[in-house]
Ligand SMILES: O=P(O)(O)O[C@H]1O[C@H](CO)[C@@H](O)[C@H]1O
């Protein structure tokens with residue numbers, strides 16, 4: 555996840571009160587108060603292990619935070635993320651968003667791998683997320699459930715514009731200029747909890763509900779990021795086609811997801827590097843920051 559972070563802004567050591575304080579305490583003490591963001595690249599799965607990030611146990615999710623400068627802009631990268639299906643509370647899954655907010659980050663770029671429900675989508679397409687469906691949220695699995703922390707945002711946040719229109723336009727312009735238009739789409743991402751891939755009946759239902767792609771992440775992070783006033787760009791790589799048809803024989807598996815992610819990695823990097831370089835074109839970003847999460 556690529557986060558843009560405001561330049562020359564000191565880290566703020568404000569108190570954070572998450573549901574599980576011991577987790578936050580370790581995280582903050584080891585990383586937030588001691589790391590020097592400006593021009594500093596931080597890659598250490600070993601020390602991250604002592605504070606919980608290496609608890610990312612999914613192949614393809616490195617469990618590292620990387621700080622650095624790209625095109626003169628300060629960035630922090632989350633290599634990997636936490637998932638609900640790993641057994642983490644949504645408070646933990648989304649905790650990095652609040653840390654980034656306190657660090658001065660203004661813009662979040664979330665990436666993920668997902669299955670294509672829209673029948674026009676092909677494997678390898680990049681879907682610019684224009685909206686999402688929070689399916690676990692309908693059943694009370696929502697990262698903002700519980701007492702609202704007013705320091706971050708309001709009790710009843712608007713979600714109709716979770717994905718910035720300006721950032722979507724910028725990234726669509728960039729992909730067109732890079733000659734990628736024939737595999738770039740826009741669409742609605744639906745989150746399910748996982749860890750199993752969909753049954754055909756479930757896939758049909760999600761499709762009827764208006765989902766263009768389905769995955770097991772992103773929505774909690776975006777919800778919390780939007781709640782605390784961060785701008786969000788979401789990119790979803792279609793790693794497999796989700797079967798809506800009982801006669802189809804193909805079966806999705808995680809290896810396929812990893813393989814397609816690898817195949818498109820360079821192109822996604824090109825898009826993001828250009829996005830960071832050009833982010834000043836979107837007025838609201840100012841001359842600051844970005845984040846990138848390489849989902850898988
Ligand atoms: O959403 P990300 O983390 O990109 O990964 C997607 O790919 C994994 C399944 O292969 C699941 O974790 C799913 O959510």
Ligand SMILES: Nc1nc2[nH]cnc2c(=O)[nH]1
Pocket residue numbers: 667668669670746748750751752768769770793794795796806811
């Ligand atoms: N739920 C779900 N997550 C995915 N992540 C990558 N592909 C898929 C998929 O087909 N379904």
